[in-house]
Amino acid sequence: MSITAQAVLARWRLFGIVGLGVALAAVKAWTLTHNQGYEPTQPIAFSHALHAGLEEGQLGIDCLYCHSNVEKSRHATVPPVDTCMGCHSVVRVDRPEIQKLTEYYENNESVPWVRIWSLPDHVYFNHAAHVAADVACQTCHGPVETMERVYQYVDHTMAWCMTCHRSDEYIKTPAKQHGPFVETEEQFVSIMEETGGIWDEADLAAAIDGKSPEEMHDIIVKALGYDSLSRQQGRRGVAQDAIAALQNAPLNCNTCHQ
């Protein structure tokens, strides 16, 4: 039973090395998901703000125009190069970035976009299921329509997933967790203006008189001709029924860990 001090030391050294290794491995694992603000340079300086933004001079293209599989597949999918070429064989062909794109296309090469949003391999995530539940793109990806260069909006940790999937917490803090929401009269007015003056001012005043943000939100939904807000319009909020859908969000481990 006698262990010399040297042996004890040797043992501790051994554990020290192993422990350090484990700690650093944990750090590495951490970096996979804790990447808020990660904003890599892309091979082509594609601007989401220009294409999807709703400000003046921006194109306001629907997210689904390019990420067309998001309703069908677990992956939202980056569009094939020929989708870009659908416009850019004629549009802005003189710009250097477009010429880069054309070169890729003519060489039959894929554009090596740098991945920003990444989940570990042991996580199964399904875009289609979330879109079907009327979760807005911005809820997870942030205001992409304002980003010149896309960056990671939040850390994709499991705890963050659980903020929705633990439904009671979700309901308490919709605006905080789900991006911009119609909360003020100013927001309401600006949306109304953008949508092309569906109502005149008198109607508008009547419509918003004494309404809660949720009710204002509903009015917008109807004005835009949707049953619920989703897709591009969903950028500005989540319809009420989406909250109901999320109350039933699955909580089993094997929903995501398969």
Next chain:
Amino acid sequence: MALDTKHRPIMWSTLEEYEGAEDVLARSGPAEWNTKPAGYAEDFDSLNPAEKKVRRRTFLKLSGFAAVVAAAAGCQRPLENIMPYVNAPEELVPGVADFYASSLGAYGFIVKCREGRPIKLEGNPRHPLNKGKLSARLQASLIELYDPDRITSSIRKDGSSVAWDSAWTEISDALGKAGSKAVLLTPTVHGVARTALLDEFKKTFPGVRHVTFEAMSEAERLDAREMCYGERVQPQYRFEKSECTVLLGADPMADGVASISDMAGMADQRRLHEVGEGKYAMGRLYSFEPLMTQSGMNADYRFSVKAGEMLDLARAIAARLAMDGHSEVKGVPSNLANPTSIESSLGLPDGTVKKVADDLWRHRGKSLVYTGGLVSRTEDLAKLHATVNLINSMLGNEGVTIDVSRPLNLQQGSSEDMLDLIDDMKSGNVDVLLIEGVNPAYSLPTSAGFADALGNVGLSVSFDMIKSETSVLCDMTLPGKHYLENWGDHEPVQGTLTLQQPVMGPLKGWHNKSFEESLLGICRAGGSGAFEVEVVTPALGEDEEPTVSYRAMTWHEFIKNTWERDVYGKGDFAGSFQDFWFSALRSGVLDLPSRVTAGSGSRNINVDAVTDFIRGSARNVAGLELVTYTMSNVYDGRHANNPWLLELPDPVTRVCWDNFVVMAPQTARENKLEDGDIIAVTANDVTIEAPVRVMPGMHTGVLGIGAGWGREVAGSVGSGEGFNAYSAGRVVDGNVFYSGSECSFEKTGGHTRLADVQGHNYMKLRPEGSKREEDEPERQIVQSTSLELFNKSNIAAQPYYHVPYWHLGQEKPDAWKTKDFHYTGHKWVMSIDLNACNGCNACMVACQAENNVPVVGKREVLIGREMHWIRIDRYYKGDPDNPEVVKQPMLCQHCDNAPCETVCPVLATVHSDDGINQQVYNRCVGTRYCANNCPYKVRRYNFYQYSSFRRGPHEKEKVPETPLALALNPDITVRTKGIMEKCTFCQQRIRDERYDAKAKGQDIPDGAIQTACQQTCPASAISFGDANNPEHQVNEVREHNKDKRGYGVLAEYNVKPNVMYLAHVWNRETSEYDVDNTYYLEHQEHGLHGDHGDHGGEGGHGEGGGEHHNDSGHGGGHDSHAGEDEHHSFIPGTRTGVKS
């Protein structure tokens, strides 16, 4: 061997257990995981202790350093690219599976593709032969597509490459010169376009002779049919219509021409069906065989008869029928044989022949006698087939259970033609030999001399995809394609056309061209204009003429043209050809009864000719007889480089990664041999050194060797594994025979270890879960009884009434305080009918393909580390010299009171709200407590990064990232080292259907979710569904059987398993080993026939059950119960979801 039932177990899984070997006993109970598993590699023990210590410390240090280095280098996030398509293929959505119909030879598939690559095969329900089911071999054929050993460009013998065009020209020139000295050697060719292509080929090179060869020749069956009925056709055997089936040295489940169809048919008859109030009936199966085969182990009556004695036995049955006047044809002489003397000379119990003959006659018109296959391949085989035909005609089975209205086009080749060809080759009469799809250098006896004869051939060409014994001898190899990459068509059954469509393009750098493409190329090089397509380039200017050029016709165009001409053109189809073509491709199968050409034969047997033919002495060797049998996993050897199949335990012996010499326990005892002792067997001047495997239930005068192993040139996985059983065959009178040779053996003194998995994952001999009453029968892990006993009491299994798992409401001391949890949503349950299961292993491979289950290699299997999520346990019952076999598929039981969950310190295994025992890989830290506490031993631990190795971590070779990783299912995590894993009830399939149903706003319909094992099961033994949805058929099965045949394995531990097994019922007389379960009727009227309610329902079982066993403790078998109170505090957390 006399059986002392007091001390011998009724059910036993290995001979060691039967004999009470101490290490088997020590393996269970508390010491289980502390002791070495069975077959612990000795070489590890042989290391000196100091060295071992150093190794451990060094390992820790190194791993620590490695982690530091790797982590320090990786503190930055790795750069990852997203590479979109340039032009996206139509209809392809990344992340969504596409399904295509395709086919190969006898069977039709639905191929599941993700991102353009096939990842799973399932049967095509429209196909008449496999009806949606697949065998283990076909399930596994998927990974052969991605085999990195494939030859990827055309090469010469010396390995130098040759351009496809010049190779075709060279062959075409040689064929032109060879004239009639050219031969094309293939297996049976069927299918409209494939036959048409061969016709065109013969038209271009009129001298070419086409020889058809099959290693598993069925020529004798065809010959006998021609002699008996005047028509040379391969009948379809309707096992599903046969209430009394007799197998004479045959194993249709392993090597039947349509084995999937045979298995399904036999399972139909094995299932119990109710014929009156509380009375059940089922078919009966007799098997006479020299060794235990897969079919034979499912037989109600098994008798050991040597292969050479089979003809005598068949004649005795025919004579017995004739003597009793039991015949529907006239003129069968009763002096064919003397049944009584044959019976005694064969050592059969008195009256056996009479009993079988009477039984057959009682079921005349609904019975079947069947023979053929490798086991019965002796010189007598033609006579045996003729005799069997005679018996079937006497019984009026011809045309009923033997169906020639739609004969099979399969396996039409003969060994005789092959031997003629070898003679021609030897005498220099073959200048050019094109070999496709067969491997005669391997699958013929050494004495046939194929390899030498090939040296005489001027130009030999192989079209093999992977190097084989034959292809390395050929002057040129033009590597063909895997069937999933190639177009094709087949006609397995006359009038049933199937299309084969490629589901994957060639991988980058792989330049294979299919055999058919090569034939087209050769024909075109030979000047045939039939394979050219005119290409008209429009004129550029007004004055110019359009230019016309020609290009080679593709194989795809050839098929389409042929179908347009010969199928669409000759039928009456609505719509355009294009519509017809797409609908045929989509369904994969086209039924065209008008194409049936059979029917020239007579249903009346030619009695005189047959009785003359079958007389004469039978070939019966005096000494030891050598029998070659089919090992269903590797079949004829074509799958030798398939790691899934090599690691798949043989259905009968449960040994993987090897073949061996099987011998009877008595023979082994007399010669002081045991499993793994190496002996040298000599037969037909060939000596084979191989390990012994003692096989209960074998004839003492027989040694058996399994075919399909011993491929010298197979690839990096299969080369050199086992020995070649074909080599010991013999050539007699221009034909090849593999069984019935006289043989001798001697000990070599060597010993090896066989990777036998049956002793692993040992469930028995644990402390009993509750006290047993004195007169209560001994509890069994697997339950079986006789039909007679079952009909008497209607209870076939010990119901474990004190904790029957469907009695959830019953008050009972309970280690799991979860009674307040009610499964109000879905609740997934399974049921497995042991009568239907024949042990074919298809489920194991289907699970492997679906769930990315890795291969671990022989050395790991030896120490009990195989990873299969579902295994098939084999139990023997009774006397080792002639035992009965019961198979019990074992998978995670998803216990409501899962013992694994209470012991996990990190909550990596918890229950879902739909009743699934979940394993969360990223939470698991690898304590293995759960596996220790699992009574079923179904949890699998990754001791290494198994997924990185093609055949286990002890081989140097790592799996290349491409192409093998392409076969992985992208929806399933690839598990890493240090992680526990197990069956998930195919949660990914459940999830898909849940999404689907939610989107449609409806319930999940019955049958929408099929687990991978259930989907492929040729016997349809598995039912699966939602216990809370009355529409789901699984509830009917469970409800009907709960007090009759249903039982839960080890249910007395009160773990509440969610898999209900239906006890095995034998259609034979009650034997001394059958347990009479009426005890439970007498003692437990309350619990047994009360209102059981469903899960979560209130008790209603009377108090009898509760009182009776209140003193019986609660599953004292688990050590973990010592710390029960602590565990209770964990339990609420292990349940997720909403509690009601």
